Amino acid sequence: METPLPEPLRPPLRSALGSLVLIAAVVAFGAAAFAYTAAWLSPQKLTPDRLVEALAPPSGPALGHRRNHAKGICFTGVFEANGAGSELSTAQVFAKGEYPVVGRFNLGTPDPDAADASVRVRGIGVMITTPDGEEWRTAMINPPIFAVSTPQGFYDLLEASASKDPDAMGAFVQAHPEFAAFGGWAKDGPWTGSYAEERYNGLNAFVFTDSAGDRRAVRWSIIPAAEPVPVSPEELAKRGPNFLEEEIAERIKQGPLRWTMAVTVANPGDPTADPTKAWPDDRRKIEVGTLTVQAIIPEPDGPCRDVNYDPTVLPNGMATSDDPFPAARSSAYRVSFDRRAAEAKDYPRTAPGASL
Amino acid sequence: MIRVPRFTPLQRALHWIMAVCILTMLFIGVHMVSSINPKYLTLITIHKTLGIVILVLALIRLAVRLRSGAPPLPLDLPEPMKLAAHLSHYALYALMIGLPLIGWAMLSSAGYPIVLWGGIWLPPIAPQSDGLHTVLWQAHVWLALLFYAVILMHVAAALFHALVRRDGVFEAMGPELNHRAEATSPAHQPAE
Numbered sequence: 001m002e003t004p005l006p007e008p009l010r011p012p013l014r015s016a017l018g019s020l021v022l023i024a025a026v027v028a029f030g031a032a033a034f035a036y037t038a039a040w041l042s043p044q045k046l047t048p049d050r051l052v053e054a055l056a057p058p059s060g061p062a063l064g065h066r067r068n069h070a071k072g073i074c075f076t077g078v079f080e081a082n083g084a085g086s087e088l089s090t091a092q093v094f095a096k097g098e099y100p101v102v103g104r105f106n107l108g109t110p111d112p113d114a115a116d117a118s119v120r121v122r123g124i125g126v127m128i129t130t131p132d133g134e135e136w137r138t139a140m141i142n143p144p145i146f147a148v149s150t151p152q153g154f155y156d157l158l159e160a161s162a163s164k165d166p167d168a169m170g171a172f173v174q175a176h177p178e179f180a181a182f183g184g185w186a187k188d189g190p191w192t193g194s195y196a197e198e199r200y201n202g203l204n205a206f207v208f209t210d211s212a213g214d215r216r217a218v219r220w221s222i223i224p225a226a227e228p229v230p231v232s233p234e235e236l237a238k239r240g241p242n243f244l245e246e247e248i249a250e251r252i253k254q255g256p257l258r259w260t261m262a263v264t265v266a267n268p269g270d271p272t273a274d275p276t277k278a279w280p281d282d283r284r285k286i287e288v289g290t291l292t293v294q295a296i297i298p299e300p301d302g303p304c305r306d307v308n309y310d311p312t313v314l315p316n317g318m319a320t321s322d323d324p325f326p327a328a329r330s331s332a333y334r335v336s337f338d339r340r341a342a343e344a345k346d347y348p349r350t351a352p353g354a355s356l
Numbered sequence: 357m358i359r360v361p362r363f364t365p366l367q368r369a370l371h372w373i374m375a376v377c378i379l380t381m382l383f384i385g386v387h388m389v390s391s392i393n394p395k396y397l398t399l400i401t402i403h404k405t406l407g408i409v410i411l412v413l414a415l416i417r418l419a420v421r422l423r424s425g426a427p428p429l430p431l432d433l434p435e436p437m438k439l440a441a442h443l444s445h446y447a448l449y450a451l452m453i454g455l456p457l458i459g460w461a462m463l464s465s466a467g468y469p470i471v472l473w474g475g476i477w478l479p480p481i482a483p484q485s486d487g488l489h490t491v492l493w494q495a496h497v498w499l500a501l502l503f504y505a506v507i508l509m510h511v512a513a514a515l516f517h518a519l520v521r522r523d524g525v526f527e528a529m530g531p532e533l534n535h536r537a538e539a540t541s542p543a544h545q546p547a548e
Contacts, residue, residue, distance in 0.1 A: 019519035026515060027508050034504055038386035047390045133477055135469050151392050306467060306484060312397055313468065316475040320397055328392040337466060338493055344486040 046155055048331035052339070054158040055110050064347030065112045067336035069123055069139075072106030073245045074302025077256070077293040079128045085263060085288030088216060089208035091317035092130040094288055101291065102127045104304035105195040105248060108141060116244040117236035120186050124200045124222070125309030126291065134315035137307075139329075140200035140222065143189070146275035147182040151328035178276040190230040193239070195248045196257045196293075197228040204311065204329075205272035205321040208263075217266035217321055219279065222259035222291055249296045257293040262286065273322040300350040308337040360524030361427035370417045371529055374410065378452065381406050382504050404459070405473040411456035418449060430523040437513075444510055451503040455496065457481070462492035 039045045055067045062070055078098045085094030093099055107114060108121030123141040130136075148154050153176050160172035173179055192198060201221045209215050240246065251257065265284045271277040299305050312320055312330040320326045340347070363371070381403065388399035426445075429438055463470050464480035465488040471477055482488060518526035 016520050019515070022519065023512050023515045027512050030508050030511065034383065034386065037383050039390035045390065046392060048392050049390075051392060133469075133479075306486065308466065308468070310468070320394070322394070324394055327394040327396045331389075331392045331396050338489075341466070341486040342490040342493070344490075 046152055048328075048335045051151070051155055051158075051328070051332045052335045054155055054162070057110055058162065061110060061339075062112050064340050064343040064345070066106075066340060067332075068110050069106040069108055069125075070110050070112040071114055071116075071119070072104045072125075072299055072304070073248065074297040074299050074304035075101075075103045075105065075252075075293045076295045076297065076303060077101045077103065077291065079126075079261070079289055079291050081289040082287065084286050086211075088210055088218065088263060088265065088286065088288075089317040090211050091136065091208075091315040092132045092134060093128050093136050093315055094317075099128050099130050101293075102303045102307060103291075103293070104299070104302075104307070104309065105244070107244070113241075115237075115241040117233060117239065117241075122195060122198050122200075122244075124195075124198075125304065125307070126222075127304075127307055127309065127313075130315065132315075135313055136315050136318065137309050137311065137313040138202055138220070139309040139311055140202045140220075142198045142200055143182060143185050143203075144201060145181050145185070145278050146203045146325070147179055148176055149178045149274045149276050151324055153178075154328075178274070181276060190228065191233050191236055192228045193231045193236060193243070193247060194226065194229075194251065195244055196226045196251055197224055199223050199228075200259070202311075203275040204325050205266065205275070205323045206314070206326070207319045207321045209317050209319065217270065217272045218263050219266075220261060220263045220288075222261050225258040225260070245298075252293065252296045259291045261288050261291055263288050273324065275323060275325055298350070300348060306341075308333050310334070360527050362528045363427060364420075364424050367417070367420055367424060368529055370413060370420065374413050374417065374452070377406055377410050377413070378503075378507070381410060382500060382507075385500055401471070401473050404463075404470060407456040407459050408472060408478070410452060411460075414449070414452035414456075418453070421449075427528045430521075430525065433521075433523070433525075441513070444506060444513070447506050448510065451499060451506065455499055455503060458492050458496045458499065462489060462496050465489035465492055 035041055039047060052067045053061075055061070061067055066072075077100075079093065079101050080098050081094050081096055083094070083096035085091075086096075088094070104125040106123045106125065107116065107119040108123055109119045121141050121143060123139060125139045126137070128136045148157055156172055156176065157179070160168040163169075173183070199221060202219055205217050205219050207215050208218050236243070248257075263286045264279060265286070266272060266279055267283060270279045270283070297303065310330050310333045311326045314320070362368070384399050384403050384406070388396055388403060391399065429441060433441075460470060460478065461482040464482040465485050467484040469477060470480070482492070514526050514530065517523055518530065
């Protein structure tokens with residue numbers, strides 16, 4: 001289509017000036033809208049960058065390392081699905097079979113050199129790949145419930161713990177009554193002398209979709225085959241600073257380590273958006289398979305080193321729920337990964353040329 | 357009566373569809389990286405999916421542009437403005453095609469699966485590598501900001517043609533304005 005045009009006519013000067021002002025206003029509005037959307041104008045907003053920065057100790061983060069759960073050791077193994085999970089989810093990982101795993105035992109601390117006995121929370125990262133090319137990544141920890149109900153609450157906890165104000169923690173506990181259950185576990189819960197004796201809990205609720213398209217809210221845990229032997233923290237403190245890594249490397253020589261994976265299905269009305277609220281014990285539990293750890297590999301050259309155990313990497317047939325944590329964790333883990341990858345030269349790799 | 361040469365209807369359709377897609381993309385991009393809400397996951401899925409849509413549309417558009425060309429610029433357009441017009445078009449095409457590819461490669465180099473809306477999994481297009489990831493990540497961020505700056509300049513230039521010069525350049529891609537425009541033909545010259 002072509003436009004018929006009338007005779008030439010330059011706009012009068014005043015109109016041209018007005019037009020330039022209009023153009024400048026359009027550009028300024030465009031730039032401001034962009035800055036607003038990017039939260040550049042909202043210094044109080046809780047962003048993934050601010051959350052990650054709050055994890056760092058006063059001396060600054062350990063460059064090249066994960067910003068939390070910084071201390072860890074890699075493992076490889078398999079997830080052997082027994083087929084029972086297929087009732088809940090179409091994901092291939094639940095079809096009877098063996099699927100390779102790259103995982104990481106870790107401690108909930110931003111300090112990669114922390115003494116093992118000084119860290120209350122122990123965790124495991126698991127990445128299972130299936131022949132259809134899909135992946136399931138999950139990062140679980142040993143407390144039975146999470147510390148806080150919301151990501152903002154987690155940020156508040158970090159701020160309060162780091163505060164020099166002696167009343168900060170008290171004020172935090174007052175403002176976050178849900179913290180009491182976790183606080184009770186941290187104080188009185190059992191300690192063990194081995195990563196292999198821990199039960200690890202996913203804590204966050206996810207949604208499984210079965211082959212009929214039915215959706216169910218679930219949480220999952222892995223339960224150790226090894227009998228947990230309680231050891232007092234005072235006794236653990238006498239062991240070496242890396243006793244957990246040394247113990248697991250020794251223990252694997254006696255044979256593979258096993259955990260049973262159990263999926264708990266929520267009843268209608270069970271809280272899915274709050275990982276501080278455990279579901280009642282009578283909820284349906286399905287054992288979906290066995291995680292077998294076959295080899296322990298130090299992290300510097302290990303296959304887990306460059307894996308981001310982002311809990312939102314899920315195969316088709318699994319999805320996030322209204323639990324706000326997986327999204328917050330995903331965004332914060334991404335920032336942590338971006339930063340540590342950029343700081344790779346600060347990470348003590350053992351083999352020259354181990355990375356590009 | 358003088359007629360202003362315009363882009364073909366297909367080119368105009370592609371331009372305006374992509375304008376909406378790209379602006380949506382850039383706003384989602386800067387918003388999602390500052391967000392920890394559950395909507396972060398929805399936004400990032402839209403971002404990846406829309407990125408692939410833009411990549412495909414941009415490749416189609418490039419092919420159409422190479423075949424159909426562009427209307428000539430007005431002969432009396434000052435040389436610096438002609439140069440800016442040509443360079444900005446090269447930049448826009450490079451960014452439309454480059455940013456989705458860089459984003460895709462960036463996710464690949466971090467070892468993330470690339471999952472689009474509807475559970476579509478894309479293969480990686482780069483090896484996993486810290487060094488490569490860092491370069492691609494920085495490039496994705498800074499080129500996206502550059503893209504938005506170029507778009508703002510593009511909008512400013514389009515409005516300058518529409519409101520100040522009234523030389524038919526805006527109408528070549530935009531709606532037919534009802535104001536009296538300066539005759540430009542036969543004073544147009546080929547753009548490329």
